[in-house]
Amino acid sequence: xxxxxxxxxxxxxxxxxxxxxxxxxxxxxxxxxxxxxxxxxxxxxxxxxxxxxxxxxxxxxxxxxxxxxxxxxxxxxxxxxxxxxxxxxxxxxxxxxxxxxxxxxxxxxxxxxxxxxxxxxxxxxxxxxxxxxxxxxxxxxxxxxxxxxxxxxxxxxxxxxxxxxxxxxxxxxxxxxxxxxxxxxxxxxxxxxxxxxxxxxxxxxxxxxxxxxxxxxxxxxxxxxxxxxxxxxxxxxxxxxxxxxxxxxxxxxxxxxxxxxxxxxxxxxxxxxxxxxxxxxxxxxxxxxxxxxxxxxxxxxxxxxxxxxxxxxxxxxxxxxxx
Numbered sequence: 001x002x003x004x005x006x007x008x009x010x011x012x013x014x015x016x017x018x019x020x021x022x023x024x025x026x027x028x029x030x031x032x033x034x035x036x037x038x039x040x041x042x043x044x045x046x047x048x049x050x051x052x053x054x055x056x057x058x059x060x061x062x063x064x065x066x067x068x069x070x071x072x073x074x075x076x077x078x079x080x081x082x083x084x085x086x087x088x089x090x091x092x093x094x095x096x097x098x099x100x101x102x103x104x105x106x107x108x109x110x111x112x113x114x115x116x117x118x119x120x121x122x123x124x125x126x127x128x129x130x131x132x133x134x135x136x137x138x139x140x141x142x143x144x145x146x147x148x149x150x151x152x153x154x155x156x157x158x159x160x161x162x163x164x165x166x167x168x169x170x171x172x173x174x175x176x177x178x179x180x181x182x183x184x185x186x187x188x189x190x191x192x193x194x195x196x197x198x199x200x201x202x203x204x205x206x207x208x209x210x211x212x213x214x215x216x217x218x219x220x221x222x223x224x225x226x227x228x229x230x231x232x233x234x235x236x237x238x239x240x241x242x243x244x245x246x247x248x249x250x251x252x253x254x255x256x257x258x259x260x261x262x263x264x265x266x267x268x269x270x271x272x273x274x275x276x277x278x279x280x281x282x283x284x285x286x287x288x289x290x291x292x293x294x295x296x297x298x299x300x301x302x303x304x305x306x307x308x309x310x311x312x313x314x315x316x317x318x319x320x321x322x323x
Contacts, residue, residue: 045198049184053205056177057212059170063237064216086222088233092125097148099155101136105164108132109171112232114161115143116223119231122150126158128234132172136164174213174237178245181206189253189260199250199260206246207267213239214274240283247287251294258303261291265310272317281318288314 041047107130119126125146130136142162145151151158168176185202188195219236247264254260268284275281288311295307 045184045188045195046201049181049198049201049205052177052180052184053208055170056180056205056209059172059174059177060209060212060216063172063174064213064219066217086220086224086230088222089125089230091127091144092146094147094149096127096144096146097151097155098129098141099143099145099151099158100139101142101162101164102138102159103164104138105136105166106168107134107136107162108165108169108173109163110234111161111163112223112234115158115232116225118154118157118161120225120227120229122154124151124154124231126232128232130162131235131237133168133175174242175245178206178209178242181209182246182249185250186253189250189257196257196259199254199257200263203250203260203263203267207271210239210243210246210267211271211274213242214271214276214280218277239277239280243280243283243287248290251287251291255294255297258298258300258307261294262306262310265291265307265314269310269314269317272314285315285318288318 110128110130110132115126115128118124127144129141129143136142142159145158170177181202185199187193188198188202218238221233221236222230223232223234224230251261251264254264265288268288271284272281275284291307292311295304295311298304298307
C-alpha cells in the first residue's frame with residue numbers, strides 16, 4: 001500500500017486518493033460478486049421458463065386481444081368461433097397474381113393494416129398463403145391477389161407488407177411461444193439430460209398459456225374494409241392447433257415417463273372448465289385418448305394405475321363440461 005509521497009520536500013500521505021482507490025476496489029469486488037450471482041440465477045431453468053412464460057403471455061394478448069365475454073365492437077376482426085367469421089366471397093373470375101418472396105427467410109411480420117389499405121385503395125382481393133413462423137424460399141408465394149391486371153403494378157408494395165428474417169420472432173408467432181416450452185421439455189427428457197422436473201415445469205407453463213388462449217376470441221380469418229367488403233384472408237392460429245403443438249411432441253418424448261404423461265392429463269383436466277368452444281373440448285379429448293394409448297407400454301402396475309386414474313378424471317371433466 002502506498003504510505004507516503006516525496007515531492008522535493010517533506011513526505012505526505014495522499015489520503016483522498018488512497019481512500020478513493022480502496023472504495024473503488026471494494027465496489028468492483030461487490031459488482032463482480034453480484035454479476036456472478038446474477039448469471040448463476042439467470043441460467044437456471046426456472047428463471048428461463050419464467051421469462052419465456054412472460055413473453056408467451058404477451059404474444060397471446062397481442063394476437064388474441066378480445067377476451068370471451070367482451071362485447072363485440074363495430075368492425076371487430078374477431079369472432080367467438082369460426083361459424084361467425086366474415087364471409088369470404090371466393091376468388092373472382094380470372095387468374096390471380098401470385099406475389100413471390102423476394103428473399104429466403106422466416107415470416108416475421110404480416111402488416112395486415114397495410115394489406116387492407118392496399119386492398120381497399122386498388123379494389124383488390126388478397127389471400128395470404130403464409131403466416132408468421134413459416135420458412136419461405138425465394139420465389140414462394142406470399143399472397144394470391146385478384147384481379148391480376150390491377151395487382152401486377154403493386155406487387156412490390158404487397159411483398160413489402162410481409163417481412164422475412166433469419167429467425168423466428170414472438171411478435172406475431174404464437175406457435176413459436178409454445179414451441180419454446182416444447183423444445184426445453186423434449187431436451188430435458190432426452191437420455192443425455194434426463195431432467196423430468198424441468199419437463200414438468202414446461203407442461204405447467206403450457207397449460208397456463210393454453211388457458212389464456214381458451215379465454216380469448218379467435219381472430220377472424222377474413223378482414224373487411226370500412227365499407228364491409230372482404231379484402232384480406234389470412235390463416236390465424238387456433239386453440240386446437242396450439243394444443244397439438246404443445247402436447248404431441250412431449251407425449252412422444254415422454255412415452256416412458258408416467259409422471260410427465262400424468263401431468264399432461266392433469267393439465268387437460270384443469271383446462272376443461274376454461275374451454276368455451278366445442279372444438280377445443282374435442283381436441284383435448286383426442287390428446288387424452290392418445291396419452292391413454294401409452295398406458296399399455298408401462299410394466300409397473302402402479303404407473304398404470306396412476307395414469308388410468310388421471311385419464312378417468314380428465315375424461316369426466318371433459319364430458320361434463322359443455323360450452
